Amino acid sequence: MVLYTDFGLRDGAVSEMKGVAYGLAPDLLISDLSHENQSDIFEGAYRLFQTAPFWAKGTVFVTVIDPGVGTARLSIVLKTKAGHYFVGPDNGLYTLIAELEGIEGVRKIDERTNRRPGSEQSYTFHGRDVFAYTGARLAAGLISFEQVGPEIPAASLVTFKYQKAERKGVVITGMIPVLDVQYGNVWTNVSQKLFDELKIKKGERVRVRTFHDGKQVDDLIAPYVNTFGDVPVGQPMIYINSLMNVSWALNQGDYAAARKIASGEGWSVEITRAPK
Amino acid sequence: MVLYTDFGLRDGAVSEMKGVAYGLAPDLLISDLSHENQSDIFEGAYRLFQTAPFWAKGTVFVTVIDPGVGTARLSIVLKTKAGHYFVGPDNGLYTLIAELEGIEGVRKIDERTNRRPGSEQSYTFHGRDVFAYTGARLAAGLISFEQVGPEIPAASLVTFKYQKAERKGVVITGMIPVLDVQYGNVWTNVSQKLFDELKIKKGERVRVRTFHDGKQVDDLIAPYVNTFGDVPVGQPMIYINSLMNVSWALNQGDYAAARKIASGEGWSVEITRAPK
Amino acid sequence: MVLYTDFGLRDGAVSEMKGVAYGLAPDLLISDLSHENQSDIFEGAYRLFQTAPFWAKGTVFVTVIDPGVGTARLSIVLKTKAGHYFVGPDNGLYTLIAELEGIEGVRKIDERTNRRPGSEQSYTFHGRDVFAYTGARLAAGLISFEQVGPEIPAASLVTFKYQKAERKGVVITGMIPVLDVQYGNVWTNVSQKLFDELKIKKGERVRVRTFHDGKQVDDLIAPYVNTFGDVPVGQPMIYINSLMNVSWALNQGDYAAARKIASGEGWSVEITRAPK
Numbered sequence: 001m002v003l004y005t006d007f008g009l010r011d012g013a014v015s016e017m018k019g020v021a022y023g024l025a026p027d028l029l030i031s032d033l034s035h036e037n038q039s040d041i042f043e044g045a046y047r048l049f050q051t052a053p054f055w056a057k058g059t060v061f062v063t064v065i066d067p068g069v070g071t072a073r074l075s076i077v078l079k080t081k082a083g084h085y086f087v088g089p090d091n092g093l094y095t096l097i098a099e100l101e102g103i104e105g106v107r108k109i110d111e112r113t114n115r116r117p118g119s120e121q122s123y124t125f126h127g128r129d130v131f132a133y134t135g136a137r138l139a140a141g142l143i144s145f146e147q148v149g150p151e152i153p154a155a156s157l158v159t160f161k162y163q164k165a166e167r168k169g170v171v172i173t174g175m176i177p178v179l180d181v182q183y184g185n186v187w188t189n190v191s192q193k194l195f196d197e198l199k200i201k202k203g204e205r206v207r208v209r210t211f212h213d214g215k216q217v218d219d220l221i222a223p224y225v226n227t228f229g230d231v232p233v234g235q236p237m238i239y240i241n242s243l244m245n246v247s248w249a250l251n252q253g254d255y256a257a258a259r260k261i262a263s264g265e266g267w268s269v270e271i272t273r274a275p276k
Numbered sequence: 277m278v279l280y281t282d283f284g285l286r287d288g289a290v291s292e293m294k295g296v297a298y299g300l301a302p303d304l305l306i307s308d309l310s311h312e313n314q315s316d317i318f319e320g321a322y323r324l325f326q327t328a329p330f331w332a333k334g335t336v337f338v339t340v341i342d343p344g345v346g347t348a349r350l351s352i353v354l355k356t357k358a359g360h361y362f363v364g365p366d367n368g369l370y371t372l373i374a375e376l377e378g379i380e381g382v383r384k385i386d387e388r389t390n391r392r393p394g395s396e397q398s399y400t401f402h403g404r405d406v407f408a409y410t411g412a413r414l415a416a417g418l419i420s421f422e423q424v425g426p427e428i429p430a431a432s433l434v435t436f437k438y439q440k441a442e443r444k445g446v447v448i449t450g451m452i453p454v455l456d457v458q459y460g461n462v463w464t465n466v467s468q469k470l471f472d473e474l475k476i477k478k479g480e481r482v483r484v485r486t487f488h489d490g491k492q493v494d495d496l497i498a499p500y501v502n503t504f505g506d507v508p509v510g511q512p513m514i515y516i517n518s519l520m521n522v523s524w525a526l527n528q529g530d531y532a533a534a535r536k537i538a539s540g541e542g543w544s545v546e547i548t549r550a551p552k
Numbered sequence: 553m554v555l556y557t558d559f560g561l562r563d564g565a566v567s568e569m570k571g572v573a574y575g576l577a578p579d580l581l582i583s584d585l586s587h588e589n590q591s592d593i594f595e596g597a598y599r600l601f602q603t604a605p606f607w608a609k610g611t612v613f614v615t616v617i618d619p620g621v622g623t624a625r626l627s628i629v630l631k632t633k634a635g636h637y638f639v640g641p642d643n644g645l646y647t648l649i650a651e652l653e654g655i656e657g658v659r660k661i662d663e664r665t666n667r668r669p670g671s672e673q674s675y676t677f678h679g680r681d682v683f684a685y686t687g688a689r690l691a692a693g694l695i696s697f698e699q700v701g702p703e704i705p706a707a708s709l710v711t712f713k714y715q716k717a718e719r720k721g722v723v724i725t726g727m728i729p730v731l732d733v734q735y736g737n738v739w740t741n742v743s744q745k746l747f748d749e750l751k752i753k754k755g756e757r758v759r760v761r762t763f764h765d766g767k768q769v770d771d772l773i774a775p776y777v778n779t780f781g782d783v784p785v786g787q788p789m790i791y792i793n794s795l796m797n798v799s800w801a802l803n804q805g806d807y808a809a810a811r812k813i814a815s816g817e818g819w820s821v822e823i824t825r826a827p828k
Contacts, residue, residue, distance in 0.1 A: 002567065006458065007458055008457065008458040009308075009310050009311075009312055010310055010312040010313075010457055010458075011310070011323065011326075011454070011456065011457050011458065012309060012310070012323045012326040012327035013458075013518075015278065015307070015308075015309040015310070015327040015330075016326065016327050016330045016518075018307050019327060019328075019330030019331035019332070019335075020330050022305070022307070022331070022332065023330070023331065023332045026305070026332070029574070029578070030307075031567070031570050031574070031582075032561075032567075033564060033567040034561050034562055034563070034564070034567070035561075036561055036562040037562075047563065047564045047567075050563075050564040050568065051564035051567040051568050051571060052571075054567075054568045054571030054572050054575070054680070055571035055574070055575065056571070056574065056575045056578070059571075067528060068505065069503070069504060069505075070502070070503025070504040070505040070506070071503075071504070071505030072505070121468075121516070121520070122516070122518050122520065123502045123503040123515070123516075124503050124504070124515065124517060124518055125517075125518035128330070128518065129518075178563070180563065181560065181562055181563050182558070182559055182560045182562075182563065182565075192673075226622070226675045227621070227622025227623075227675040227676050228621060228622040228623070228676070229620065229621075229622040229623030229624070230622070239675070239676065240673070240674070240675075241676060241677075242565075242568075242674050242676055242677035242680065242681075244673070244674065252619060282734065283734055284733065284734040285584075285586050285587075285588055286586055286588040286589075286733055286734075287586070287599065287602075287730070287732065287733050287734065288585060288586070288599045288602040288603035289734075289794075291554065291583070291584075291585040291586070291599075291603040291606075292602065292603050292606045292794075294583050295603060295604075295606030295607035295608070295611075296606050298581070298583070298607070298608065299606070299607065299608045302581070302608070306583075343804055344781065345779070345780065345781075346778070346779025346780040346781045346782070347779075347780070347781030348781070397744075397792070397796070398792070398794050398796065399778045399779040399791070399792075400779050400780070400791065400793060400794055401793075401794035404606070404794065405794075
């Protein structure tokens with residue numbers, strides 16, 4: 001079971017969830033994805049998209065990025081065609097992983113059977129009382145996917161809209177879903193496969209323009225290389241990141257800080273071959 | 277074994293403790309409660325009170341919130357009537373969990389037998405040399421509770437004083453033991469059960485006044501509801517939190533930051549039905 | 553398997569590594585040393601020196617403090633005479649642990665066999681594709697040390713130079729490798745054994761002068777005691793830390809912040825008996 005929340009680690013919330021889970025299944029493997037999300041559904045969606053493919057089939061992700069806890073949003077379990085389970089709120093958090101892995105089924109959690117006994121009067125900590133409880137039982141095989149609750153149509157899964165990557169002639173447009181936050185590298189949703197359609201070779205120069213809410217905020221020309229060490233320290237480079245998407249960075253520098261670039265909705269990019 | 281310290285995670289101290297523990301018992305389950313406590317015994321006591329009840333009987337908590345390391349304070353193991361063990365300094369950290377779960381027994385750690393071999397000349401890292409060593413051996417069944425060391429009277433356990441929740445007529449007084457730090461929600465030690473004696477119904481308005489060292493710093497009137505989504509975004513509400521205590525919050529806002537409210541000793545509250 | 557990186561925990565990088573490792577060996581023990589290193593090789597080297605001796609023989613440390621990822625630096629596995637394995641970049645990170653534990657052998661990772669299948673086109677995340685992959689297989693016994701790749705001479709291991717502790721007459725010189733960051737205590741690389749050659753008894757006063765790039769920045773005279781509680785709150789003391797090296801601190805204060813002392817290359821110390 002992999003945990004991903006916006007709870008932070010200073011207080012006891014995550015440990016309450018783990019106590020509940022181990023209490024149900026003492027031999028369960030529990031691993032933390034992160035607890036530092038800032039209630040940001042877009043970033044949350046991307047981190048699931050980024051990490052889930054590296055986990056074994058059958059892994060259960062309990063994901064509590066849930067700014068709407070206590071509202072009418074559904075509590076669900078998504079099963080993807082890759083065999084991963086996602087337990088959490090139906091608030092858009094599964095937009096990207098559902099696209100990537102495909103939807104095998106979605107079930108609404110029936111809280112009459114899938115809720116920590118004794119928690120019926122508690123309305124504010126679904127992470128512990130519903131999601132960790134249900135996720136641990138699912139991961140340990142104490143309930144099947146079918147026993148989660150009634151099936152709901154895949155098409156009803158809440159998703160957000162965002163700018164998909166596409167090529168029109170010699171121009172590719174896309175967006176910046178997240179930064180590689182620790183280093184300030186800029187990641188896009190433009191795949192190497194799409195980028196290759198521009199037929200730019202390693203060593204050739206690329207132009208990338210960045211827009212925030214439609215207004216240009218950066219205009220970069222840099223060589224397309226394999227990795228950081230292919231340019232001098234402090235110099236920019238275009239490369240394919242670890243998820244095989246077009247990215248740019250300063251070798252041993254922080255591009256995003258230097259150019260004041262952020263990520264998420266409203267951050268779009270335009271990629272072309274650099275003029276000669 | 278659950279670890280709770282004020283060591284932070286940047287340096288190697290927690291990993292030294294885990295290395296010692298796994299060295300004694302390679303199959304031990306070790307789970308982190310938090311390592312971000314700021315040497316605050318009151319908050320530490322509350323986090324144990326908050327989390328321990330969700331862990332299985334027999335769980336050993338190794339707790340190193342220990343501003344007095346290297347002073348005459350005792351090293352102890354507390355066993356509660358709920359069957360939880362707490363290994364750490366006798367400095368007040370167990371005040372609230374001892375009250376909640378009751379004391380089954382307290383033993384002074386006999387450091388002649390319960391200390392990492394070779395650490396006799398090390399005076400400053402009891403977390404590694406005494407507490408993790410003893411906690412791991414206790415959790416793995418290598419020693420019994422009786423083998424920890426001599427029993428000491430339950431009444432001699434060091435505890436701190438704090439303002440208990442009580443009702444006098446139509447007024448309930450209590451305190452703010454901690455904040456729900458990640459979101460800025462204000463938690464009190466006033467239980468739902470005590471609050472129910474005011475016979476306030478869901479939807480009715482409540483007045484809560486907050487005092488710091490006796491001086492009023494906030495005066496709130498807000499509806500008593502089930503959960504955040506029951507009021508508009510940005511509006512205040514009174515609710516029962518995940519530990520079933522009276523709390524208040526701004527829906528999707530940070531009440532504590534907005535009203536400059538903190539927690540711990542000196543932070544008291546007065547709760548009444550709101551005037552019509 | 554113990555993980556130590558400079559990735560932070562906000563993004564998904566560490567979880568990608570763990571997913572890869574558990575996918576190869578579902579029963580593997582994975583424990584985090586820290587992910588908060590700031591790409592500081594000197595501090596990284598010290599944290600390995602500090603923690604590894606407390607872990608069992610055979611433990612595999614996967615260490616990704618790697619500012620030069622994507623340059624010509626080698627990917628290696630070091631086996632020490634104490635039986636610990638270190639998987640990571642050959643960039644100096646193993647300087648101190650190699651000195652402490654001795655080198656049993658060094659092998660260059662042969663990426664034709666020891667690389668996550670399908671990652672051949674990914675150049676920027678060796679932590680996931682090479683180090684976690686190889687470390688997990690080594691820790692789980694799926695490959696032997698010999699199968700990592702060709703042996704390289706111990707003498708070719710990249711190491712950094714630093715000021716070793718030494719005594720000349722009544723003066724000991726050394727350096728400040730790290731701070732005890734959470735509390736601001738100043739740690740040196742002067743061992744208790746070397747310090748004892750000054751024949752200073754507990755309770756006697758010691759003079760320690762601190763230099764940054766050769767310029768004196770602090771001059772302290774304080775008693776040599778066992779532990780913090782041996783001096784009044786707020787007062788300085790000289791003591792032997794948990795790694796049995798000479799250190800100083802303010803009892804319940806932050807010495808490094810008060811005197812603006814940092815650590816690493818360029819921070820040297822001079823220790824003598826205090827004048828009468």
